[in-house]
Amino acid sequence: MKPKFDPVSRRQFLVGAGGVALSLPLLPSLLPREAEAQTVAAASAERYFAHMTTWHGVLQAQFYGTLLDLPATATTTHAGVGVRSAPLPTAVTNGRVVLSEILNASSANLTPRMLSMMNVINGIDIPAGPGHNRGGPLGGDAANPSIDQVLAGSAKFYPNGALQPAIVRNLVSLSKTSSGIVQTQETADSNVKLFDRLFKTTTTPDTGAPAQPVLVDSVREHAALVKSDPRCSADCRTRLDEYLTMLSEVQGKVQQGANSNFPRPTVDTRAVENTAGFYGEPQNHAKCEQLWNDIVVAAFTAGITRVYVCGPTSYTFGPEPEHAWHNNYAHNIEAEASKRAGFSAAVQLQFESAQLDLARKMDAVRTADGSTLLDKGFVFSGHELGSGGSPGNHHNRCIPIVSFGSAGGFFKTGLSLDYRDMNSFLWSISPTSPRWFSGLTNNQLMGMVLRAMGLSPADYGGGTYGYPNVKGSNSYTDAIWAAGAENLPWLKA
Numbered sequence: 141m142k143p144k145f146d147p148v149s150r151r152q153f154l155v156g157a158g159g160v161a162l163s164l165p166l167l168p169s170l171l172p173r174e175a176e177a178q179t180v181a182a183a184s185a186e187r188y189f190a191h192m193t194t195w196h197g198v199l200q201a202q203f204y205g206t207l208l209d210l211p212a213t214a215t216t217t218h219a220g221v222g223v224r225s226a227p228l229p230t231a232v233t234n235g236r237v238v239l240s241e242i243l244n245a246s247s248a249n250l251t252p253r254m255l256s257m258m259n260v261i262n263g264i265d266i267p268a269g270p271g272h273n274r275g276g277p278l279g280g281d282a283a284n285p286s287i288d289q290v291l292a293g294s295a296k297f298y299p300n301g302a303l304q305p306a307i308v309r310n311l312v313s314l315s316k317t318s319s320g321i322v323q324t325q326e327t328a329d330s331n332v333k334l335f336d337r338l339f340k341t342t343t344t345p346d347t348g349a350p351a352q353p354v355l356v357d358s359v360r361e362h363a364a365l366v367k368s369d370p371r372c373s374a375d376c377r378t379r380l381d382e383y384l385t386m387l388s389e390v391q392g393k394v395q396q397g398a399n400s401n402f403p404r405p406t407v408d409t410r411a412v413e414n415t416a417g418f419y420g421e422p423q424n425h426a427k428c429e430q431l432w433n434d435i436v437v438a439a440f441t442a443g444i445t446r447v448y449v450c451g452p453t454s455y456t457f458g459p460e461p462e463h464a465w466h467n468n469y470a471h472n473i474e475a476e477a478s479k480r481a482g483f484s485a486a487v488q489l490q491f492e493s494a495q496l497d498l499a500r501k502m503d504a505v506r507t508a509d510g511s512t513l514l515d516k517g518f519v520f521s522g523h524e525l526g527s528g529g530s531p532g533n534h535h536n537r538c539i540p541i542v543s544f545g546s547a548g549g550f551f552k553t554g555l556s557l558d559y560r561d562m563n564s565f566l567w568s569i570s571p572t573s574p575r576w577f578s579g580l581t582n583n584q585l586m587g588m589v590l591r592a593m594g595l596s597p598a599d600y601g602g603g604t605y606g607y608p609n610v611k612g613s614n615s616y617t618d619a620i621w622a623a624g625a626e627n628l629p630w631l632k633a
Contacts, residue, residue: 142170143366151443154359154366162339162359163442165383166508169373170366182300184509187547187593188446188502188517189291190436192495193277193312194487194540195452196470197523197531198242199574202484203540204262204527205240207556214630219580219623223263224558225630230255241484243542245492254499256554257514259543259631263559263579265526266536267612274323277522277539278449279586280314282321284601284608287586288449289315289324296595297446304445307334307436312451330410331431338439339387360384379506386505387438413454422486425455426493433498440513441505450494452524457493458486471532474573491542495521499544517545518592528560529576530569537578541585547592552633559628581616583607584624588631597625 143152143164152170154162166183168176200208212224229239230252238244243260250258266276280286291297292306305327306313313324328334363384367377409428418424436448456465459482469486472479502513520543528537538560546553565576583606590600590607597603605611606624 142172142369142371143167143362145172145175147172147175154362162387163444165379165441165443165505167366167372167376167380168508169371169376170369180508183507184511185548185594186446186507186516187297188440188513188545189288189589189593190448190450190498190502190517190519191278191288191312192450192490192498192521193452194490194521194523195456196466197525197535198483198487198527198540199473199480199531200262200527200538200577201574202241202473202480202527203243203487204260205238205243207239207243207260207262207558210556212558216629218559218626218629220617220619221559221561221580222563223560223580223629226556228255228258228260228554228556241481242487242491242540244488245496249492249496249500253503254496254544257499257503257544257546259551259553259555259557261541261543261557261559261585261631262527262538263557263561263577264539264541264582264585265528265579265616266539266582267616268536271534273524273536274311274451275314276536277524277582278312278314279582279607280321281608281610284314284610285316285321286312286314286324286449287590287600287607288313288447290590290595290600290607291447291593294595294599296599297593304447306447306449307338307439307445308449309432310451310453313449330408331428331435332408333410334432335435338435338444339442379508382505383441386441389434419454419456419461420459422457422459422489425457426489429453429455429490429494430497433494433501436498437501437505437513440502440517455490456486457489458482474530474532491521495519495542495544502545511548514545516548518547518551518589519544520589528578529565530573533569535576537576539582546633547589549633550592551631555630557628557630578615580620580628581606581612581624583610583612584626584628587624588627 144155145152152164152167168180171179210226213226215224232247235247236244237247237250275286278286278288288306298304307327308324311323314321315324328337412428439445454462458465469479469483473483499514499519502517505513523540525531526535526537527540559579560577564578568575587603587606600607601609603609603625605621611621
C-alpha cells in the first residue's frame, strides 16, 4: 500500500484511525509514476530558512576574536570599500574549536563538517536609526515586512500548493497587513502547543482522562503496509523508519521533560519558564531551546513549513532574567571585565546549544535526493544591535552574523568575511573605548538571502538597494547603495 498522495501540494501522508493524517518526508519510490519525476525535481529545489536573533550587541573582540587578526587570503574593493576574506580556522585545542570568547564549541559539536558549512560575517550594518528593534536583522522596518514573511507569502518559495506560515517565536517578525506593518503573532508560546498545532495532536494529558495515543502509533498500521509494498525501496524504508523514530523521540521529549530535577506538571516550556529558579539555570535555557529545535526539524522534515525565526527570548542563557540581564550585563561589557565574561559565556551557550544544535539536527536528516536539510538550508543568526563601537550606545553597525548551510549550493561556506570599512569613523566614544567601524548594508545581505531561497528581485520590490528596496541613511555613500543589488564578495558560490 502506498502513502496517500496530494497532487496539489505533492506531499505524501500516512493515515490512521479517526482520520489522523501524518505528513511524510518524500518517499520517491512510492510516488504515482506520472508524478514521480516532477515531484522529486520540485523537492530537490526546496530550501529551508532559519534565523535566531540575540539580544543587544557585543564588542568586536568578544565576538570575532582571533578572526580580527586572521591574515586575509583574498582582498578586493567593493562599493568603494576595501574588504577581506579568509578560510575559517579549524584547529582543535583541548577538545574545543575556539574562534573567540563567543564563537567556540566542543569539537564534537563544531565538527569539521560543521566548520565547512559555517560562515562568520563582519561589517554588515542595519542602515536605520539606532536602538532596540524587532525585525531589523531580518530586514523588517516600519514599511516593510521581515524576510521570513516575504518567504512565507511567496509562491516562488512554496510553488506546489498552499502557502505555509513560518514558525515564529517571540517578537522578531514583521507582517504586512491592510492596516500597515504589524508584529507577527507567535505560532505558539510553548513547545507543546507548537507540536500540537503542527502535528494536530494532543500531547498534554488531562488529569483523570485516558492518555492520548502517541501520534506515530495512530498511523503505525499504515506505515507497516507502506514498507511491505514491493515498490518501496530500501532507501525509502530507511527514511520512513528514521522519520517515525525521530517523531516518536520528539513527542517523548515533550511528554517526559528536559530536566528531571525541575519539578513541573508538564514539559511545556511555558510551565518550565514559570518555575522558580529557571532564570538562574542557563543550562535549562539550553535544554528548553533544544526541545524547540526538535519540533522545528520534525516540521521541516515533514514539509509542514520551511521557515523558522526566533527572536530575543526570555532565555538569557545567563544567571539573571531578561531586564536585569540587559541592564546589569549588556550595558556593562565594556566597563566591567566580569560582566563581559558573563555576557560572552551566555551568548556562547546560545550559539552552541541553540543555533549549532539546530544546524546539526538539520544535517542529520537526509532528503530524497541524498542531500540533508542543512545542505538545502540557511541557518543564520544576527544580533539586535551592532559591534562596531560601544554596544551600550545602541548602534546598528557591524551586526555580528554567523551562518550554517549553503542553501542548495548558492552560498560559499567555510569563510571569515570582513566587509568593514577600516577608514570609517576615525573616532571612538573615549580614548580607551573601541574604535567605531561601518560596513556594507544589511539590505544587500537580505536581498542575497532571498535570491538564495529562489526569489528574484521582482519578487521583493525590485531590489535596487537590496531588501528592503529603500535607500536609507545618508551616512552610506551612493556607491554602497548602488551595490545593494549585487552579491556580497566571496559569499556567492
